[in-house]
Amino acid sequence: MLYTVFRTNGRCTLSPFADYREKDGDAVRLINSIMKNETTKKGPSLFRPKLLDSFKGYSGKTLLYDLTAGLIVAAIALPLSITAALASGVSPERGIYTAAISGFVAALLGGSRINISGPSIAFAALSAGIVSAIGIEGLMIATILAGILLILMGLFKWGRLIHRIPPALTAGLTAGLALTIAIGQIKDFFGLTFAPGSLPVTTVERICALFQNAATIDWQNTLVGGVCLILLILLPRINKRIPAAPIALAAGMLMVLVPELLESAELIDGFKFTVNTVGDLYVIEGGLPAFSLPTVKWTSIPALLPAALAIALLSGTRSLFCCTVSDNMTDDPSNPNTELIAQGLGNVLSGLFGGIPACGSVAKTAANVKNGGKTPVAGIIHALILLIVLWVLMPYAGYIPLPAVSAILFVAAYKLCGRRRLTAFFKSASKSELALFALTLLFTLLFDLTIALLAGAAGATAVRILGKKSTPN
Numbered sequence: 460m461l462y463t464v465f466r467t468n469g470r471c472t473l474s475p476f477a478d479y480r481e482k483d484g485d486a487v488r489l490i491n492s493i494m495k496n497e498t499t500k501k502g503p504s505l506f507r508p509k510l511l512d513s514f515k516g517y518s519g520k521t522l523l524y525d526l527t528a529g530l531i532v533a534a535i536a537l538p539l540s541i542t543a544a545l546a547s548g549v550s551p552e553r554g555i556y557t558a559a560i561s562g563f564v565a566a567l568l569g570g571s572r573i574n575i576s577g578p579s580i581a582f583a584a585l586s587a588g589i590v591s592a593i594g595i596e597g598l599m600i601a602t603i604l605a606g607i608l609l610i611l612m613g614l615f616k617w618g619r620l621i622h623r624i625p626p627a628l629t630a631g632l633t634a635g636l637a638l639t640i641a642i643g644q645i646k647d648f649f650g651l652t653f654a655p656g657s658l659p660v661t662t663v664e665r666i667c668a669l670f671q672n673a674a675t676i677d678w679q680n681t682l683v684g685g686v687c688l689i690l691l692i693l694l695p696r697i698n699k700r701i702p703a704a705p706i707a708l709a710a711g712m713l714m715v716l717v718p719e720l721l722e723s724a725e726l727i728d729g730f731k732f733t734v735n736t737v738g739d740l741y742v743i744e745g746g747l748p749a750f751s752l753p754t755v756k757w758t759s760i761p762a763l764l765p766a767a768l769a770i771a772l773l774s775g776t777r778s779l780f781c782c783t784v785s786d787n788m789t790d791d792p793s794n795p796n797t798e799l800i801a802q803g804l805g806n807v808l809s810g811l812f813g814g815i816p817a818c819g820s821v822a823k824t825a826a827n828v829k830n831g832g833k834t835p836v837a838g839i840i841h842a843l844i845l846l847i848v849l850w851v852l853m854p855y856a857g858y859i860p861l862p863a864v865s866a867i868l869f870v871a872a873y874k875l876c877g878r879r880r881l882t883a884f885f886k887s888a889s890k891s892e893l894a895l896f897a898l899t900l901l902f903t904l905l906f907d908l909t910i911a912l913l914a915g916a917a918g919a920t921a922v923r924i925l926g927k928k929s930t931p932n
Contacts, residue, residue, distance in 0.1 A: 618795025635903025
């Protein structure tokens with residue numbers, strides 16, 4: 460099992476994100492390499508993209524591997540980017556903007572040879588809150604500010620320090636975010652109808668609204684969502700190389716389109732199959748992303764700074780964990796400071812082109828390695844393919860059924876929460892760490908990520924102070 464080192468009160472604990480499994484010998488070598496890098500005086504260079512070192516001995520065979528991996532990763536990234544955008548309260552093309560722009564920048568300038576970056580559902584609750592309160596341009600501003608903070612973190616060489624965030628804090632945040640996302644998708648999965656004008660914002664309000672409107676469940680929406688969910692669960696068990704999300708999304712679209720086609724051809728009569736689709740909610744714009752400066756008032760920026768800080772910390776933590784996983788998979792150490800700077804630049808450009816927050820993706824990075832990706836060229840190819848899809852096929856995204864999107868987000872939320880890593884955390888955590896986990900989880904569900912992060916940071920500080928006081932001299 461892969462272990463990452465967190466020093467809390469003089470002992471090592473499991474990382475809450477450590478869900479990648481490998482041989483014990485590989486894990487030991489990884490820990491030794493991390494410790495060696497932390498104790499080396501010189502340390503890694505401040506900014507040196509891995510792409511500069513990747514062209515040594517680059518051949519046509521390597522290009523073929525990168526091209527194959529880039530195609531497969533793009534197929535996986537497409538539905539995940541769309542679902543991340545919808546969960547964030549924005550139109551689906553903005554998720555692909557983010558995947559293409561941040562993925563290209565991270566591959567071009569990042570500190571890892573194989574990392575793949577893009578939008579993540581980890582930001583969904585926070586992003587949706589910003590969009591509902593200020594609008595899409597408020598989210599663009601917060602993304603740009605978060606990118607600037609990430610660049611500063613890299614310039615100040617915080618690449619190693621960010622790993623020292625208490626595991627209980629990150630475990631509570633991710634578990635809370637996973638529950639928030641899953642609860643937010645129940646309405647669309649079952650086709651529930653809420654009263655006109657009612658717009659539940661907090662998780663508690665959503666739960667109350669779900670109980671109040673449970674009688675409005677629609678069997679057609681539930682059928683589409685159920686079929687997609689079954690495909691998402693069964694296909695990886697048949698063959699882990701099968702990209703389950705694109706197949707489930709295609710199956711959902713066929714379930715919507717085939718009855719319409721049969722009815723229009725007068726092959727069936729009197730059968731009405733009505734399922735809520737993405738096109739019912741959003742006007743989808745095709746074409747390439749356009750540069751635009753957000754026009755939010757300067758007075759709104761101070762209110763966005765806490766959210767930007769939360770995005771930056773979450774993006775930095777998840778991206779560096781992605782580096783840790785990719786280091787173990789390739790035995791090629793990444794440069795954490797370079798990765799933070801590249802992720803920051805990717806977020807800044809994503810915000811300037813209408814995108815949403817982004818970070819490194821473990822799932823897409825693992826798919827990149829398993830399908831033969833050798834260098835950052837695979838990440839660049841994946842980004843270019845997404846731009847082509849955005850240009851040619853985006854208008855058809857309106858036919859995507861919302862229950863299929865909800866099914867994908869259910870599975871993504873489960874993976875974000877991580878049963879194995881939570882079990883490992885509970886087995887090794889102290890009482891104070893469990894209390895910090897519960898505090899962060901509760902505040903995430905009752906309020907939002909920003910308030911939960913502040914409460915968790917205050918709780919972690921209190922635990923550390925009390926721990927020092929109780930330690931005998």
